[in-house]
Amino acid sequence: MNKDIVSIKGINDGLLITLSTTEEWQVITTELAARLDEQSGFFAGAKITVDLGERPVPKYELSSLRALLERRGLALLVVQSGSATTLESANALDLRAVALNQPLRNAEGEPSFDPDEDGTLGLMIRRTLRSGRRVHSRGHVVIVGDVNPGAEVVASGDIVVWGKLRGTVHAGAEGDESAVVCALDMSPSQLRIAAHIVTSPKDKRRQVRPEMACVRHNQIVVEAWEA
Amino acid sequence: MGAKVVTITSGKGGVGKTTTTANLGVALARMGKKVTMIDADIGLRNLDVVMGLENRIVYDLVDIVEGRCRLRQAMIKHKQFPELYLIPAAQTRDKTAVSPQDMVNLANQLREEGMDYILIDSPAGIERGFRNAVAPADEVLIVTNPEVSAVRDADRIVGLLEAENKGPGKLIINRIKMDMVRKGEMLSANDVTDILAIKVIGIVPEDESVIPASNSGIPVTLNEGSRAGLAFRNIARRLLGEDVPFMDLDENKGFFQRLSKLFGGA
Numbered sequence: 119m120n121k122d123i124v125s126i127k128g129i130n131d132g133l134l135i136t137l138s139t140t141e142e143w144q145v146i147t148t149e150l151a152a153r154l155d156e157q158s159g160f161f162a163g164a165k166i167t168v169d170l171g172e173r174p175v176p177k178y179e180l181s182s183l184r185a186l187l188e189r190r191g192l193a194l195l196v197v198q199s200g201s202a203t204t205l206e207s208a209n210a211l212d213l214r215a216v217a218l219n220q221p222l223r224n225a226e227g228e229p230s231f232d233p234d235e236d237g238t239l240g241l242m243i244r245r246t247l248r249s250g251r252r253v254h255s256r257g258h259v260v261i262v263g264d265v266n267p268g269a270e271v272v273a274s275g276d277i278v279v280w281g282k283l284r285g286t287v288h289a290g291a292e293g294d295e296s297a298v299v300c301a302l303d304m305s306p307s308q309l310r311i312a313a314h315i316v317t318s319p320k321d322k323r324r325q326v327r328p329e330m331a332c333v334r335h336n337q338i339v340v341e342a343w344e345a
Numbered sequence: 346m347g348a349k350v351v352t353i354t355s356g357k358g359g360v361g362k363t364t365t366t367a368n369l370g371v372a373l374a375r376m377g378k379k380v381t382m383i384d385a386d387i388g389l390r391n392l393d394v395v396m397g398l399e400n401r402i403v404y405d406l407v408d409i410v411e412g413r414c415r416l417r418q419a420m421i422k423h424k425q426f427p428e429l430y431l432i433p434a435a436q437t438r439d440k441t442a443v444s445p446q447d448m449v450n451l452a453n454q455l456r457e458e459g460m461d462y463i464l465i466d467s468p469a470g471i472e473r474g475f476r477n478a479v480a481p482a483d484e485v486l487i488v489t490n491p492e493v494s495a496v497r498d499a500d501r502i503v504g505l506l507e508a509e510n511k512g513p514g515k516l517i518i519n520r521i522k523m524d525m526v527r528k529g530e531m532l533s534a535n536d537v538t539d540i541l542a543i544k545v546i547g548i549v550p551e552d553e554s555v556i557p558a559s560n561s562g563i564p565v566t567l568n569e570g571s572r573a574g575l576a577f578r579n580i581a582r583r584l585l586g587e588d589v590p591f592m593d594l595d596e597n598k599g600f601f602q603r604l605s606k607l608f609g610g611a
């Protein structure tokens with residue numbers, strides 16, 4: 119048994135499986151299968167969160183991981199990752215993608231971006247979020263597409279929607295009142311920034327234009343987006 | 346090759362999947378196509394009832410999959426259309442008896458039988474069995490009603506289809522009532538497509554003749570006077586690749602109103 123390759127532990131409502139970020143994928147999946155089979159039946163029905171760290175996992179690998187778990191009666195629900203590729207794969211498979219917000223650093227531990235710009239890692243999604251999808255990021259979230267009614271985006275930072283925003287969004291979810299929400303067409307069913315909440319009036323004659331929501335004088339205001 | 350597999354599904358139950366499958370089957374058969382309809386809604390079997398074939402069932406989908414009968418033995422031939430077949434769902438058996446791969450194999454066998462179309466009546470999307478019904482699909486039709494909750498669930502299905510690489514699918518808006526749309530009491534087709542942003546292949550009006558037709562086992566398409574029947578025939582023609590204009594659902598619009606529209610008036 120090798121705890122460095124695969125670690126399994128119980129969390130609130132299921133299991134957290136953490137997989138090595140350096141070992142070969144084939145070795146990892148074999149080890150995982152062996153570990154689960156050892157405890158055969160013990161985990162059945164559990165909801166699984168997989169932490170893949172910084173490893174970029176393509177869609178087909180993630181999909182075979184899901185199948186491996188499914189064959190053992192385990193439902194893969196959440197993927198935690200610091201890799202954009204992995205998050206994109208999780209999104210494409212309709213799994214809940216949780217971005218681990220690692221500061222951008224190169225191998226020497228130096229910030230790999232321009233030190234004059236205090237950038238933060240974010241999650242970029244190039245598709246429409248449909249009903250039932252939930253996206254969560256410790257950084258910013260950029261969506262190139264629509265956020266449909268019934269979809270939800272939660273970010274510790276800002277949320278930018280390059281499309282129609284009609285679902286629920288929560289920016290500054292950890293309490294940052296300076297967070298903003300921008301959208302080309304702003305009519306969220308609910309919009310939150312930090313602890314403030316507003317809903318959109320159902321006004322059909324509303325003028326469609328890019329808008330930005332932010333907190334001013336202790337309330338959410340929406341104004342024309344002129345960045 | 347040859348046969349095209351069309352899966353009819355929805356997010357919410359009771360929106361008209363079975364009605365659509367039955368009517369498209371009949372409409373395609375009337376146009377001379379060889380069609381097999383598969384009822385993949387295991388446990389909620391009712392395509393056989395709507396087709397008026399309930400009393401002819403001997404074997405079902407699970408019997409084929411588990412090798413208890415040959416494919417042909419489970420294909421029930423329609424009374425009126427000799428090239429229209431139904432494979433019924435199992436009524437009671439375990440829902441896990443069929444896998445997505447079983448459905449792909451079955452579709453391939455039906456292709457060898459020389460079918461032109463294989464229509465699969467799917468369970469609603471959140472249920473088990475949805476992935477089975479979608480696995481062999483070349484094309485997916487999503488049925489919805491013009492209601493906020495049904496559209497919300499349909500949106501979810503489009504997302505699931507995209508995840509299965511079967512997306513985005515084409516939309517059928519069923520049971521629309523123009524008088525209510527006009528009064529702003531019902532979502533219009535535009536309201537629906539504004540959210541779902543997928544291609545519409547049919548808009549079917551609410552029609553009183555649908556329910557008695559289903560009860561008597563004679564799908565409404567066979568009723569020449571029915572507006573829903575016409576809408577289903579149009580969908581069948583669009584499936585065949587014809588460019589059929591959408592029908593004018595505004596029944597109340599008088600002759601003069603239509604004329605004045607023609608001449609660019611109000």
Ligand SMILES: Nc1ncnc2c1ncn2[C@@H]1O[C@H](COP(=O)(O)OP(=O)(O)O)[C@@H](O)[C@H]1O
Nearest residue numbers: 358359360361362363364520550551552555556
């Ligand atoms: N266009 C329509 N007009 C009137 N009734 C309809 C129409 N479409 C479906 N129905 C009725 O709605 C009910 C549900 O339809 P059904 O096809 O069984 O839905 P599903 O297969 O999606 O559960 C049935 O009673 C059916 O006769």
Ligand SMILES: [Mg+2]
Nearest residue numbers: 362363386391
């Ligand atoms: Mg049905």
